[in-house]
Amino acid sequence: MYVALSPVTVPVRATRAISPLASDAAAAPAAQRAPIEIVKLSSRDLQWLPALTNLLIDNVHQGATLGFLAPLSRYAALDYWHGVFARLGQHHSLWIACESEGPGRLLGAVQLSLCPLANAHHRGEVQRLMVHAQERGRGVASQLMNRVECTAATQGRYLLQLETCADSQAEAVFAHLGWQRAGQIPDHCHGAEGQLQNVAIYYKRLPHLV
């Protein structure tokens, strides 16, 4: 398990202590879990890099098709996140979900890319939604998606699209959140074990707010 390799916690603020045993909290009943906070990161928030690296490795090793093959090295995962942080700005955003109490454990992340084309200023793409495997079922994905959709709508981006592995648990999540399935493409990407998988293409129309 990746959790044995390195701590999954980072301090949200410098004043917060890092608990080396914080991953034990994942086993706590939902009622005892800390509230979830959604935070938009900037290119200066590099303190989250180790936790994001663990999140990506966790998801890839759990079989998520995030563009990578398993096993994913820490170097490759870190390199990927450095690239994301370098892109953050007007057209690319990154949100994380973390616990708002205690050490502020990272629970999940999602990205929004705004289409720069002159004929598509109403469009954005949701990319690489990830939730730690042991944190599923507590609404992390819904909260992340909700924040992304609100932000997109307030920026006049009222058409969102995304791709996800066909027949995956994620499909049920997106359908539940009101996304429409446009179609699917066979053998589109390699799964964690290298087998080819179909991709499903989704879109969602948001209210015109701008």
Next chain:
Amino acid sequence: MELSLLGPEDRDWIPALGELFFDTVDGGASLGFLADVDEPQMREYWEAVFDQLGPRHRLWLAHRDGQALGTVQLSLCGKPNGRHRAEVQKLMVHRDARRSGLAARLMEAAEAQARAAGIRLLVLDTEAQSPAEAFYQSQGWQRTGEIPGFAANPDGTLRATALYWKQLG
């Protein structure tokens, strides 16, 4: 008519490609731009394409007597789990050169290069209900669905995009 695979050193073709670009936009295909697209934006677009050219991004030009008649691009997926797929982009045929089989020749060139690079899946998207749809279907492409209100026409009207794929045997 000659069909050339262009490289980053072939930027002398940009004025001719620009003429083809404006003819395509005038013909109602947005290519990502609106009708007010100007010369500097056009040049910036092609310069960016030439900057990308290499083994992972290919550009073909069909030309005669220095005039650009048609073009297409092939972009290989850079993701570790998508090395077997590529996207066909920006197929354009000058309105004066249509109905001559040029689009099919451009697509054949792109597919042959894709096969040679080990590509097994091609994808593209195109404006739904446009004449291009019938063309792609005649070339063996499969339509999986569409996204409504996806992109604006040069006149600003939002149109659906149709999603296509083709497996290379």
